[in-house]
Each structure stands twice: as C-alpha cells, then as structure tokens.
Amino acid sequence: MSALSKTRLARLHDALAAHVSPTGVPGIVALVSRRGETHVVTLGRQSLESDAPMQRDTIFRIASMTKPVTAAAAMILVEQCRLRLDEPVDDLLPELANRRVLKSLESSVDDTVPARRPVTPRDLLTFTFGLGALMVWPVKYPIQKAMAEVGLAPGPNLPSFPADEFMKRIGGLPLACQPGERWLYHTGAEVLGVLIARAAGQSLGAFMQDHLFGPLGMRDTGFQVPADRVGRLASSYMTDPKDKTKLAFFDDARDSRWSRPPVFEAGGGGLVSTVDDYLAFQHMLLNKGRHRGERILSRPSVELMMTDQLTPAQKQGTELFFGDSASWGLGGAVVTRRTHLWATPGRYGWDGGYGSSAHLDPAEDMAGILMTTRMMESPQPPRVFTDFWTSAYQAIDD
Template identity: 70%
Template sequence: MARGGLSKTRLARLHGALETHVASGDMPGLVALVSRGEDTVVEAIGAQSFGGAPMKRDTIFRIASMTKPVIAAATLLLVEECRLRLDDPVDAFLPELADRKVLRSLESEIDDTVPARRPISTRDLLTFTFGMGALMVWPPKYPIQKAAAELGLAPGPHQLDIDADEFMRRLGTLPLSCQPGERWLYHTGSDVLGVLIARASGQPLETFLQERLLAPLGMRDTGFRVPAAKLERLASAYMMDPAKKELTFFDDARASRWSRPPPFAAGGSGLVSTVDDFHAFYRMLLDKGRHGRERILARPTVELMMSDQLTASQKLGAEIFFGHGASWGMGGAVVTRRTDIFAAPGRFGWDGGYGTSAHLDPAERLIGVLMTQRMMDSPVPPRVFRDFWTSAYQAIDD
C-alpha cells in the first residue's frame, strides 16, 4: 500500500494544466481537488460564469452522473438491512417492472417480444444489466429508441418533468431491450434505483439520502436543489451550440432549474455538490465504509461496490464507455488493466455529463474530484479530464 503523499513541486504543474482550459475559453472556470494521505490540494480557477463571480472552493456544481455511485451506496445500505436483497425480484416494490416482455432483437418493433426468462433483481439494477438503458446509436435507429423518446424517457441532458410514479408507469409500457442479466446498458438503472430506495424505505429519496448518507458525511451542499441562501455559490452550466460553435447556457444560475424542488429526484443525474462534499463521500469509500469514528457501510459492502461485476459478454457493445481496460462495479466504473498513467487497476468512480469527474484509487490512497460547468460533447472524456488525472497521478511522491 502506498505510504507517501503528493510532491509539492510536481503539484505545481496541476494549476498550469487546468488554467490553460479556462484561459482558452473552453469553460468559465473550474474547481479541482486532489487528496493522498495527509495531503489535499484544491485549485479554484476562473469564474462561476463568463463575466461572473470568481470560482471558489465551495462553488456548487450540477454533478449529473456522479450521482450514480451515491445512489448505489444508498441502495446497498438497504441491502445491508435486508430490506432489499441483491438477487430477489424487485416486483414487490416496482410492480411496473413485473412480468416483463423482451424484444426479440434490437431491430424488432416494440410489440415483437418474447417473455423475460426471469424477473429483474436489485443486482440487475445496480450493475445496469436489467435490460433497459441508453443505446449509443445516433441518430436513433431502433424502434425502442424512438418509442422511449416519444414517452419522454430517452436518456439525455435534461431532467425529467414527471414524478417518480409517472416515470415508472411509462417505463413499464416499454419492453426490455434484452433479457435481464444479459447486457450492460447505461444510465436508466440508477433512476429506477432511486424509486426503489424511496419505496423500500418508505421515505422520499432526498430524505433517505439526507438522513443516511449526506448528513452523516457532512455533505452540507449536496442535494437535488440549491436553497435560496446558497444560490450565489451555484455555477452556471454551459453547452456547445453546434450551429453557432460557441458556448451557450444550459442552465443559467440566475434562473436555475436546480433552485426549486424537482418533479423527479433523478437517481442517475440529479444531484448538485461541491469538491469537498464529494471528497467526503469518496474518503468514506476509501476508508472501507468508515467516516471518522462512524461506520456508514460495512467493509465487505464497499469491496463489493468497487469490484468488477460484469462478464465479457455483458460488456459487448459498451466499448465506448470502457475501452478494453475497464468494467463496471455498482454505481461506477472499475479499471481492470493499466492503459494510462492514471488508469490503475482497482480505480473506481465515474464522470458527470455536465462536466465533472471523481474517482478514487485504493492502492494509491488517492482521490480526485474535478468540477467544471461545461457539458461533455461525447462519452469520450474531454481533454481537461485527462489533463487533471495525468497531473494528479504524476504528483504521487513515492
């Protein structure tokens, strides 16, 4: 196990590598945190919006899919209490997903189906193998993609404008794209897990998260909305307009969607957070479920969450996410083979499509959190992510 910290001389490269992306106009600003051993460094560069207030350490960002590992941890809390079981059907809590039909093939019309070979389990949802999710084909060509879009369920950057029950009702009208346990499909499993947590716990998702994870970990700025008193700390979010070839508002902090409670607390993408809040969550995972003197999750639970859960056949078609050196645990990716300076076996975490990245490396005892407010243009991580992780790993001091 690594014993050292971070080289101060080499850490000086971090600021320059990140500042380049702000100075070029790629984004208004960013906040980055790197932690190893007793060493923690934070860089706050640029502004919360173009021409806006300076970026600060406690600036709040929409973290998009970085919500997924939080939801996985919350689900596993209920598994530990035997209120959920990994391989039990979820039918009792999610009757909308009972007695599933499955497309005969991806090319099939949505009424060309066969019966599911077995029910959907909690494990299927945690590992994204329950049979529904994003099909990475643009423009959409499969009938199931078009049917999901017509119902407002196509995975995308915008948060849902329907409540959880209506989300499940609409989802239940669609067949599965493949048999439960057969194939990894991105995203939708986390949104369904959020509903499962609420129904199994008897509490709204936001309440359960607050009481069982966020408050115990001191994550004061993490939630599904930003209170009025904190709005001045919310960064605006931008996306590239392909026609104008310039950055435009995705969500202006001055009139943010995240300033009010959402109709649907999306377990796959809905949270806001800060670098220090997310550092606390990942530090708990790095410490095998402990936070100070308090145990949040059991060590075996954390080890399960951060272990490779997929077979080679389940990953077929997901190369755009995993390449040939990673897989999926529960709520995040797991590196399985070193293919880069920062791609160390056992490294766990995930990125957020609104421009965020957070991973931990158990072997190196390293945590990195990068928050930007520029939406990703593709599933391939942008250069600012790669420069951040390269700079973090090259600063390891032993």
C-alpha cells in the first residue's frame, strides 16, 4: 500500500494553485514526505519581476523555522557538557546576571524587584527567560515601548547590530516576568543563538555548519546566500501598506539583505534554506537523531525537544499561538490534543513569518514543508497554510 494516495495528492496541487496570483501568493514550493515517499509541488515564480519559475531548489528565508535548528544546536552543546540546562548562564552571558524584573507588566521600566533566580539555558529554550513578544496592539505596556526604542521589539526585521551590542541592550532592560514564570515568544531564541556562539567559541553559523548543515548535507542553508546562488533566491513580499490590494517588497532578491554577511546571525529567524535541506533536518529528528547512519543528536535529546515543556501557569496568555491543543517543547510547538486532520499528538515544528511552515509527525512517520513568498500578517496561519496541511493529511492512504 502506498503511504500517500496519488489521486489525493492531486488535490494538494490544486488547493495550493488556487492561492497563487500576483496579489495573493506569488510563488510556492511544498513538500510532503511519508515512509520514504516524497512529493514536491512548485507553483508560480521566484519573483514577480522575473520569469524564473519556482524550482525545487529555490532558496527561501525561513524566519522562525530557524528556531528548531537553533534548539538542536544548543542540545549538541548540552550533550558535550559545554552547556547545562539548569545552570545559570551568567558566566557566558554576564549581561543577564543579577536581573531586575518588573513588578507587573503595567509597571514602568524602573519599577522592579530582583529576579528570584538566574536565567538558565532551559529558560531560553522554552522561551520562559522573561523577555519576548507581548501580543498586545496597539503597544500598551512600558516594556513594549522600551524594547522598541532600543531595537529589540520582535518583528520581521532582524537585529541590525552585532551580538555583543544586542546583549548589551538586552541587559539594559528589566525582565517582563520572572525567569521560568511565563512563555514569551521569540527573544529567547535570539539570546540562545548568542549563548551557543559564546559557548562554542565560534560564530553561530559556523557551529551550525560544523555540527548540523555539513553532516546533514544541507548545502543551501545558512545566514547568507552566496553570490553564486543568489539566482535561486526567491523575493519576499508583504501587503503594500499604502494599497492593501497590492503587494510590496519585504526583500527584493535582486538586492537582498541575505546576499550580504549578516551583522547579527539571528537564532530566532535568520536562516535561509530549501525544502530538501530542511527535510534532511526533519528526517534526522524523525530518525531519533540519526542521519544516514551518523548520530547527530541522541534519541533522548530529540525526545526532549519534542516533548511539552510548559506548565499550565507558563502557558497563560499563549492562546493566540497554541489555542487549547498545543504547547512548546524546545525550539518548536508540540501538539497535545487532536483537534484537526494534521493535529496528531506529538507533532513538532513551527511556522516562519516570511511565509513558511514545517512540522514533523512521528506517529505518521511524516514531514511537511511549505515555503511561500508571501509574509504572514498575524500569528494565526493564513489559508494557504491550513489548505496545505489539510491536503497533505487527507492524502494519507492507510
């Protein structure tokens, strides 16, 4: 019996094709893999300004799909005993030592109390170290305004200053919550990337290349697109703020920010990749840390990453991200309750705000990746995401 129905896979193509237009989603590459069978769909163009069609090896900015990769890199250092999950990070990140914490979210930034305990790598991996996105619009809290004023507000634009300056600015702010108290999105991954680099004694990108991208054969994944591959980089579009019926560039592939060396290698959202590169990473996790006979991570580390790490108290206020059927492991979301075709308990992964989604499902021995050129406009997945995952799972043929 086939793992995926060929007849039903045709629906995947048609469902995604319905989204492709110059004012909708200009281009898509989608991949579904189950039990050794892999199906790829390419639609549209790499850029509205060129005739180059989408290809299987088109390079995309994967935004927050970077987060599981950063978590895996951290776990490699944990296995080497160069990081310890529950020891303070103060020696490597002195900017986080002796933290002050807001008395409440409504407090002014100087209305603080001492942190009850130091920040640990576990706090960074689980996004509970005390700073991150407060999903309130328009901006309401003083700490939101303070983060924005120093260039630390989570958003589509990556930090424009070096890692040491990033940490200096983090250290100049109080924490919004006590370490370990509450899940706050994103910022923990950026700090974790700096921690990895300092613990490893090399750049984050170099460490990932040595321990993940090289061993996994992820040739097109990194924080910069080399000059000889820029022709395969797709452009990235957002809704035109002046005319909501049109698209505007977020990043033009002809003069991409990703074609130049990054000032800050962002562990929360800075990588570029292809569907096949990212599938190699997913397959390593599905294979409990092995890739073609080589051990990248131990089985216990992979299982730790893909296990719910949050208490009910830590999940307060996360409904916008998780609803009532998911939680957070290390670096990615974990499904905890079946509420949809694709919501298999134990499914792990995350979406990227530049228009991508990647999750793996151990129970189904399945992985899926969607990469598009249209940015997300809220934490809620756009229809092209839900149509992709619906179409992928309805094609299961057993």
